[in-house]
Every structure is written in structure tokens, then in C-alpha cells.
Amino acid sequence: MEIRSVSVGVVAIKSVSTGLYLAMSKKGTLFGSVRYNPSCKFKERIEENGYNTYASLRWKHRGRQMFVSLNGRGKPRRGHKARRRHPSTHFLPMLPT
Template sequence: MNRRGKVYGSKEFNIDCKLKERIEENGYNTYASLTWKNNERQMFVALNGKGTPKRGPKTRRKSTNAHFLPIPL
């Protein structure tokens, strides 16, 4: 996630690749940018109904769009 909140793929690890994982009370995980914030608010990785990424400033921790279900391998 870059400083504007756009989620993108990168071949090499850089400062934008650092995410903070949080296990929520409902068993889902959320991922927030460790480096970038928008007006002192965390920006979360979230997908809309069609599966495209939402911009970080429009995401919230409690939104179901930002909840991901971990699958043990």
C-alpha cells in the first residue's frame, strides 16, 4: 500500500510492503499499513464486492470489507 492508500503488487520488498496484522474478536484478520496513515487514521487493506481493492482512506477496521479469514495450511 502506497502513501495514498492504493494497494499494489511488488516484486521486491520495500517500505510499502509492511502491514500490521490484527486478529479480531470474530476470528477474522485485518491488515493495516505499518508505515502510512491518513489524518492519523490507519489505512486497511479491503476489497469491495467485486474483489477490487478499496483505497486506504476509505477503509475502517470494523468494516466487513477489511476482514479476511485465515486458512491454516
């Protein structure tokens, strides 16, 4: 995955192998988008523990942010099911080698 800065604190996440952008629907479902659009923008926050969280810039659920989250098997979770402090939302960016 490649993380590109769009503006201050806002990123776009793109798959290097497929060329698809990570996007979130209004219902909080993650999907791959061929074209970059407003659903592909995520707020990046560096947490106190050194991990990063990514919340949809465009969509909210009942006033709460929806986060990119993976379950224990690596499958995406719906955005409104996860909270910022939950470990399933924490990601550790790595520099390419």
C-alpha cells in the same frame, strides 16, 4: 497468498503465483511490488470475531490507519476509505492443504 511474519504483529503478504509482494502507496492504493520494501509491511490484528485485519505500517491518512480492503466484487479499495470494523477489511486466513 502467503503471509510471512516479519516481526511481532507485522507481516508481509506475497502472491505464490506471481511472486509479488502486496504493498500500499501513500495514497492508500494497493499494488504489487517486485521487491520487499517498507511499503509491504502490514500490522496484523486478530479481531474479536476471528477474522484478521491488515493495516499499513508505514502510511496513515490524517492520523488514521489505512487498511487492506476489498469491495463486493473483489477489487481493492483505497486504504483510507475503510475502517477496522467494516466487513470489507476482514479476512479469514486458511492453512494450505
